[in-house]
Amino acid sequence: MLDGRGAVKRRAGARLWLSGLWLALVVLAAVFAPLVSPQDPLAQDLMLGRLPPFWMPDHEPGFWLGTDSLGRDVLTRMIYGARVALVVALSAGVATCLIGTALGLVAGFYRGWADRIIGRLVDIWMAFPPVLFAILLIAVLGTGLSSVVIAIVVIDWTRFCRVVRAETLNQSQMDYVHSARVAGFTRLRTLVAEILPNVLPVIVALLTLEMGIAVIVEAILSFVNLSVSTDAPTWGGMIAEGRTSIYQAWWVLAFPLAALFLTVLSFAQFGEGLRDRFDPVLR
Amino acid sequence: MQFARVACLRLLTTLITLIGVAVIVFIVVRVVPGNPIAMMLPPGATDADIERLKALYGLDKSIPQQFLIWFANVLHGDFGTSITTRQPVLGLVLGRLPATLELSIMALVMAVLLGGTLAVLGTRLRRTRAEAGIDIANGIGMSVPDFLWGLLLIVLFGVLWPVFQISGRVTPRLELPFTSQFYLFESILRLRFDLTRDLIGHMFMPALALALPLAAIIAQLLKQSLKETVNLDYAVLARTKGYPETSVILAEALPNAVLPTLTLIGVQFTFLIGGTVIVERLFSYEGLGNMAIDAVINRDLPLIQGIVILFALLFTLVNLAVDMTYAFLNPRLRHA
């Protein structure tokens, strides 16, 4: 017997586990990078340039996924690249979430002039091409990890603000909010104790989504050579380097791309899966 | 006269948004470190030379003053002079705009065709494994941004199966008879289909990269509204008239199901145009976005301002156009 709802639930479960598994792998790789890496991420050896991965002829033992044009090990740099990706994902994701959610809650709950100003700001922000804005900000702030995080927060707070505002507005009109107000709760207490928990599932889904986006933005900035530093191992930097030598050594592009692809996909799917599981309405 | 009032209000907020963009980009650009003047001077220039150049570009005045001067000029259509190329910004920007517009519109068309087909197919095959497959594909399509799709396409079609060009807008050695920058459009008008093929061959990969996330979003939303619509009474009535399921979906359900998708396409199309910045870079496509990144790297302030303002203008115009199409397509609104 095919039960429609059962099928959906099973699929959501598989989605949660598969994406969670990959993210756990990335976290482990990042934490234990020095222990699990076969080579030094910065060691160059032009004699070992553009070695192919292990299943192809002319490969060198110890360089499982080949080397780039400077002879740096692709697998090692991917593992170290996970560190940058995760640090950016966590710090930029959380910071964006906090700022965007705060503004969204204020706009959606207090309405009035605060809502009008925030709404106007969001409109203005939506009229910026986000990638160009990020690149411009890095040009202003200078390269480096903190600049990347700040740039992501500045361009993407609107994502949280828009959604949280709409959701807060929705919840504010519910009966339980009126009864909390009638019961004599202060506005702040109502907001934090009554509304926030109901908006939380949406925020959690957005937060993991935002982490994926942060990883992408970092990669894009690395790609145009404006991220952490040109030498440090980042997935975006490896991809930029791989793009230039794609016909000679496709693996320099393909492997970090695969890691980036799976990570971004996993962040998004993990968030969706979490929301399906924990949203009190859907559950 | 309700409509006129609403339209006026819309225009006013659009204007405020554009001015806001101008202010913000102006401020951000003024704090860019690195002295663009220094890069323009020959070795051995005197302080007097520097002052002269600063005065020429208006950099010797206070920032609010600079803004007002710049804004007044913008209103006259004068966006200043590019520092790197020393040409008027407006000309440079308008010269590149057509390439970006062609790419965006092609991507939009591809997204609508692909997303629409998937939605209809998914509706036709509802409650089967094929529908579940389409859902999974949509989920992946949506979660992965254009930048990554572009890279993936480069690996797949550029290297493994090289059927499409992955660099540039047109094969460099070709002689182009064009008088405008709308190459694709003009090649069709001039019936030079050899050039059309070459242009599309170059455009296909970047356009597809831009189209895939939007296609997935369209497919999901449209399928959802189609599935709600195909069980309505008028669709059932059409089936009893002897129409096959696919005709019922296309002729009866689709016209009533597109409206929510249409609004969404409007918002998403601006995201797509924003995506051209990095995708053009990825495919070395000579459009506005590629120029913008060069401008940032070269600290070409007037050019950056011009490009950002143009993008903002484009975004707001798209939103305006969508609102109008929406009002036009909905018969109930049209007759109200």
Added chain:
Amino acid sequence: MSAFLEIRNLSARLRDTGERVLRSVSLEVPVGAVQGLVGESGAGKSMIGRAVLGVLPKAVEIVEGEILLEGRDLLKAKPSERRRLIGTRTALIPQDPLTALNPSRRIGPQITDRLVDILGWEKARATARAAEILAEVDIPQPERVMRLYPHELSGGMRQRILIASAFAAEPKLIVADEPTTALDVTVQKQILHLISQMQARHGTALLFVTHDLGVVAKICDSLSVLYAGKVVEETTVQKFFAAPQHPYSAALLAATPRHTDAGASLEPVPRAVLDAVSAEIAADDASWRRHG
């Protein structure tokens, strides 16, 4: 006397739970006759109409039986053949005129589409026919109405249009699925009269699905009484109103207000009768399970 539509032993169940919704239903609609299909909501009467027209919801599947249209089994026909038979021989008068017309299409094409696409008429001829049939159901200025959108017309007008649309292609059988239920009481009478009049004029067989025995008395020749997906009585209208055979039928009749004396008190269907019918159906289910 040949039956235009004949349903034999039709059983259907819900795909998900396996619950039976039709239990070996058999009925006949002779050429030009009006057959009523009566039952409470959920008895499966609309399901039969939908099964005949090939538009059962996806959640319902037919497990056995035959639906013979002019002697050909629709359930065994290829899908394209079945669509052609249904499209050319039958039509539907739907329940709710507010939702049965496509809001984004003009009235005219919604009448002519079948004539042109399925029956292969020329467009001009189909348009002329649509105008003619609209005039026949007392729509003023048919040419003007055909250019309008559904939301520009009243519910009563829309139901007239749907009736006209059903008769436009001169089908041999029309399924009327509670065609008056969604309308105002004042309009109900007119619409019922119109359907009856059109049926008589065109000699169309009618399968009239309703929960209203008063309506049946006015329009039908014979009727089938349905309870929980099972035909409990099949008889002529005259015999039924004179002396219903099945206890459920009798109870149903007692529970129906006579249109002649509107103030008469109503008796609900007695508990004992319902229990008896349920037991009968349970026994039937058991035997069905043994054989199936």
